[in-house]
Amino acid sequence: MDLQRSVIVVLLVMAVSLKLGSAGDIVHHDNIAPKRPGCDNNFVLVKVPTWVNGLETSEYVGVGARFGPTLESKERRANHTRVILADPPDYCSPPKKNLSGEIVLVHRGNCSFTTKANIAETANASAVLIINYETELFKMVCEDKETDLNISIPAVMLPQDAGTILEDDLKNNFRVSVQLYSPLRPLVDIAEVFLWLMAVGTILCASYWSAWTTREAALEQDKLLKDASEETLNAEGSESSGYVDINTTAAVLFVVIASCFLVMLYKLMSSWFLEVLVVLFCIGGVEGLQTCLVALLSCFRWFKHARESYVKVPILGAVSYLTLAVSPFCIVLAAIWAANRRVSFAWIGQDILGIALIITVLQIVRIPNLKVGTVLLSCAFMYDIFWVFVSKWWFHESVMIVVARGDKSGEDGIPMLLKIPRMFDPWGGYSIIGFGDIILPGLVVAFSLRFDWLANKKLRAGYFVWAMSAYGLGLLITYVALNLMDGHGQPALLYIVPFTLGPFLTLGKKRGDLKILWIRGEPERPCPHVKVEPYEEERPQE
Template identity: 75%
Template sequence: MDIQRAIHILIIVLSLSPCFGSAGDIVHQDNNTPKRPGCQNNFVLVKVPTRVDGVPEVEYVGVGARFGTTLESKEKHANETRLVLADPPDCCSKPKNKLNREVLLVHRGGCSFTTKANFAEEVNASAILIINYKTELFKMVCEANETDLDIQIPAVMLPQDAGANLENHIKNNSLVLVQLYSPNRPMVDVAEVFLWLMAVGTILCASYWSAWTAREAAIEQDKLLKDASEEFLNTENVSSRGVVDINTKSAFLFVVVASCFLVMLYKLMSFWFLEVLVVLFCIGGVEGLQTCLVSVLSCFRWFQHAGESFVKVPFFGAISYLTLAVCPFCIAFSVVWAVFRRISFAWIGQDILVGTVLLSCAFLYDIFWVFVSKWWFHESVMIVVARGDKSGEDGIPMLLKIPRMFDPWGGYSVIGFGDIILPGLLVAFSLRYDWLAKKNLRTGYFVWAMTAYGLGLLITYVALNLMDGHGQPALLYIVPFTLGTFLTLGKRRGELKTLWTRGEPKRPCPHIQFQPS
């Protein structure tokens, strides 16, 4: 296996990432107690803009409690209120503070959340901010045996670092003012529409590219064989060039290797390790980008001669002049992206650089590492790796990402390359089969497989929004749609055995007339 192919496989292995929106993913769930009167609020993210001694400071993000009153959804309706540190800080007894509708800042621990909120309301606080003892958010619920739940002030939890900053300002005798409001997140963002179009469009174009290449290769082969003696022809074993042969063993091995790499990423995730991944991604991106450009430019007659003329290059072998011409641009593009990948519009460059047993294993792979891995690692390994936690980066560069344009919480909508590439293998196969079998769009498999992929990805985003942005394994929804549709149609049409064992229809003679759909 050459270096380029190894890098491509590594990128696919690392890119089986869940779809998620970044604003709500840091919220840790706690559903141990059911909703009941006085403790039935939906968990919402809360914006906490601050002003210190009249100067606007950091805007923090908190999470609202299951209990208490709800917050305003618009900033203009949220009052700017002074923040006061509780005395005692844990607010597990009635505070000594003399309050006049100020917001009370307290520490987590020592007693229940509702006990703190009741004491804060008793001393006339307008709201309570509870500082977590970790740099993360936690969903505050009521204890199972609590009854005093008629709390008429909002309660919000802040991460440890945000609370420490606010506490330091107060201890330095600064005047700290805060606002509390919870903007509504749109059900559908333009970013998700663009990602859906990009994923579906990529598979559509790649499928036609793959089928057209196989068609041209088969025609060329038939021309070479048409004058040969019948005894030397074995059309049963003739297959198109460039088709990837994935058997059962390689499919299982792929998922095992992918799992090993995922655990390695989870354990070794750091700034230097991500830098290594960026280098590998850039190398693969250079090769992939130049392949696409050469293929597109070769369609124009002005570049055909350069694409068909070759020069021998040490180590790389025979390379066309057209490839040599576009390589400097591809290298420069990748280097520029690597240098400026942390700026706001770097996602544009990142997006540009980018059968059956395999899909079934990947389906289980996605579910296991998003959901089941929490039992062993106490957090979702897939989501931690995809977000790039503890690496100093905004996620690994192995996914498509588009900023959420109309979401007040910002962040990105993303999808892993693997969620496009792996189902794309099945969709591309269906188009090649349709062309070889001379099927039209209605009687073939491609339109059904393409539609199933689009619906599966759409359901993924619906589930993502219904579950408050918590990471979802895209293959959990895509695989049943695509694979289920393909196998059901094959069974009903009596072609499942041919699809399963041969992958192409029987060809009675070496000269084949293709009829594109």
């Protein structure tokens, strides 16, 4: 149990470091280059399917310019247009021949983007494709001195590798044609619905498991207090409960350590460092899945003997036969996921391991009262806002979004995320949510159900229904904000924390339970081993 708690606490710090409820950006706003007449487009990604000698080949992704007309959003309305090489290649001087509605492929450099577009328009081109000299996409803006631009053809930048392929085909005298269109994202993707259900369902399962084990422990303690001697009670009380309780100091340090870990991820993010994170995630996932499976199988009487029989294992100590039986399955599942994590369906294994890890964390790590929960969520609230929004002032980019998306690792983000592929989004990608957006509010929600059960409160009279509903509503508002912000990453706890804590504190104050919730964290229960004697005046007369 000590090893298990150590692993869970380490993984919890890593999980708290990331709290993001977004997919990748689709529309890119540039605050450095303000909009002006003729140069006021949003930066949109552009699909560029290609045909070589009449046969459809690859589809590339470019980015539209700040200037020029907006592109068609429907593929069926986009024209198939022939592409020719620019002469001169940079199109910074008058072309050697006029075009007849073709798309011209030019190189970046030697003059402004608007100059290239103006020369292409003068040569009767229908659009201009500009090849970047890097593999990344670059935002094409207007020069400061340029005002009242009137460019009537679209300009699209392609990454270097895509542009080089098209250029080679044209130099080999192949007939190349393309379509240019920028499809819109759906307002709501069904992936977000499933992700919402996964997050809410995970907290629901973890809360009931935590409340059930707490109630069983309370009943067992009452029985011991009633039947056992004082020496036995002292010996029993000295044993470890197997839980990790967070205090206010730990709550603050938790967020500070998570901030340090996030900066370390940002600075050290690379392929080798990602491999280390994958190994740590697999260890935590195996531990979490093993704990969940053992608890689930223990509900059946067929596994009672295997659950209660133990064998001593080096380093690990006493381990039940049931744990030894399920461990190979968990290890194999984690190994298969790690070896195939780059394939399209790897998100399934990642979500299974992640959900099991989250449930185990919420079972082992607990907040003793509402005061600690309020401090923890308040610190996480400020942490979330700082690393998503404020960090842009120091690092020139959002640290949390960069780390969560894995921009510096060359892969689809780090594994401490639940993710589902976007099903109806023409740009693909994933809807994701960080473990911290589930674990941190989940600690408060699980606490509310434990209090309700110990206080013997009915469902409507308790706090769990309100806390669970408030969390679900807060997460829903997060996705609404995410879509309103054109897919930009949002600090989920900015919305979740007020929705989760607000009703809990207000309802506790209204019902007169706030003092008990804030300090004790559990209702007062009579001690079954103490026999209350009647007062002298209450004793029957002989």
